[in-house]
Amino acid sequence: MIHRLPEEQQALLELVEGFRRETVAPQADRWEREHAFPRPVFDQLAAMDLTGLPFGEDVGGSQIPFATYLMVVEELARGHLAVGLGLSVHTLATWGIDAHATAPQREQLVPALVAGRALGAYSLSEPGSGSDAAAMTTVARRDGEVYRLDGVKAWVTHGGIADRYLVMARTGEAGARGISAFVVDADQPGLTVAAPEQKMGMWASPTAQLVFEDAPVPVDRLIGDEEGTGFRIAMASLDGGRLGIAACATGLAQAALDAALGYAREREQFGRPIAEFQGVSFLLADMATRTEASRTLWQSAADRRDHGFDVTRTAAMSKLFATDAAMQTTTDAVQVFGGYGYTTDFPVERYMREAKVLQIVEGTNQIQRLVIGRQLTGSRG
Structure with a gap:
């Protein structure tokens, strides 16, 4: 709309x-x-x-x-x-x-x-629990007026540079109902940050593990009125986060389309711009269509959210479609550039590397399909 x-x-x-x-x-x-x-x-x-x-x-x-x-x-x-x-x-x-x-x-x-005086980060995944987030093993044990956190959180965007982390940790029974959410400041005693991950792309955005060793987090940093609500908080937050990833993917795809279109208009072969050849123009047409479809899908989902509707399914759809579309569009952009697209002289090779991570973060696209399927069928399997 x-x-x-x-x-x-x-x-x-x-x-x-x-x-x-x-x-x-x-x-x-x-x-x-x-x-x-x-x-x-x-x-x-x-x-x-x-x-x-x-x-x-x-x-x-x-x-x-x-x-x-x-x-x-x-x-x-x-x-x-x-x-x-x-x-x-x-x-x-x-x-x-x-x-x-x-x-x-x-x-x-x-x-x-x-106000932006503090940079935020979100910490749900662990080395042994990514897609199966409810299997986390980081624990928070009540000890008087503090919770003592022990464990390792993984794949934290802004790890090491954030000022404030939203951290999920286990305070009770196994499974989702035993998880709580805490706000942990970067200077929290007992918290150390591992060396940044060496990634395929997104080099300017550090991703790192958080290591908690008997970290005494004050009781008033348990979010909410009671223990056991952390998994619900994490999942509800991801609805908006997945729309954010869809918007990012659309922006990245638009950048790739902009670059490919500009190059195709300037690059000449056989005496005319390559944009005039059907093979190239069809690539550009598909790139533009996918990008616009991605934009329309996440805007529709965001509009539903603004009007108070549940968007778990449409957010998953938006993230799934937009990130798959960005991967294909950035790959096609490299193809339009030909050999030059495979060099670092042009940004499209970076766009292609960056697009890949969007199919993984905040729930892999296989998890998005699982979420959508369960929403459609009412199944828990």
Whole structure:
């Protein structure tokens, strides 16, 4: 469904588009080569009031529709995936706290995240429990006025650079009902961060393990009024996070399409631009169609979310379709460039490497199919 945006939201998107074009995109290759997280850019996002867009005004947010916030994420990812994904992950962690914290916790913990003074991260997976998140073994044992955390969390985006982590740990029985959610600050005693993972792509976005050794986390950092709600918090947060990944994938696909189209118009073979050859123009047509379909799907899901509907299924669909589409579109972009696309002289090889991780993070696309199938059939199998 297409809506005309209010004037102030349209102005916001135009501001972000200029920021993407003038500040983010020109530096993306350098940040990737240097494996440098662009923290100054996030400070600029904070100064532009972009780190708390979908949150309530009572905690300092802008309270804009989630769909409009995702348009911002897409635009930033079009300039550099690490920036768009970084904002999405920050929002994922912040939303998990904001939506489920007690009133005193919300007042204490959320405003700094919304204002961008603190960078957020989300920690659910472990070395032995990725897709089977309920099998986690990190434990939090009550000891007077603290919980003592022991275990290893894995694949944490912003690991080592975040200021505040939303961490799931086991406080009770085996399975989902024994999991609770905690907010852990980066300077928490007993918390160390392992060396960043050496990844195929997304070099400017550090991913690392968190190691907890008898870490005394205060009782008031248990999110909510009781133990055992952590898995529900984690899954509810992922609905929005998966829409964020879909928006990132769409932005990345758009960047690949932009590059391929520009090159095809300039590159000549047999006396004319290669864009005029049917083989190339059909590739471009498919790339554009997939990208627009991805955008339409996540915008529809986000619109449903803004109107109070459950989006577990449509969020999974959006993440599944948009990330598969981005993988195909970036691969096709390399093909349009031919041999040059396989070199680091052009950004499409980076886009292709970056697209792959989007099919994996926040639930592999096989897990998305499982979620969709269960929603359709009512099955638990």
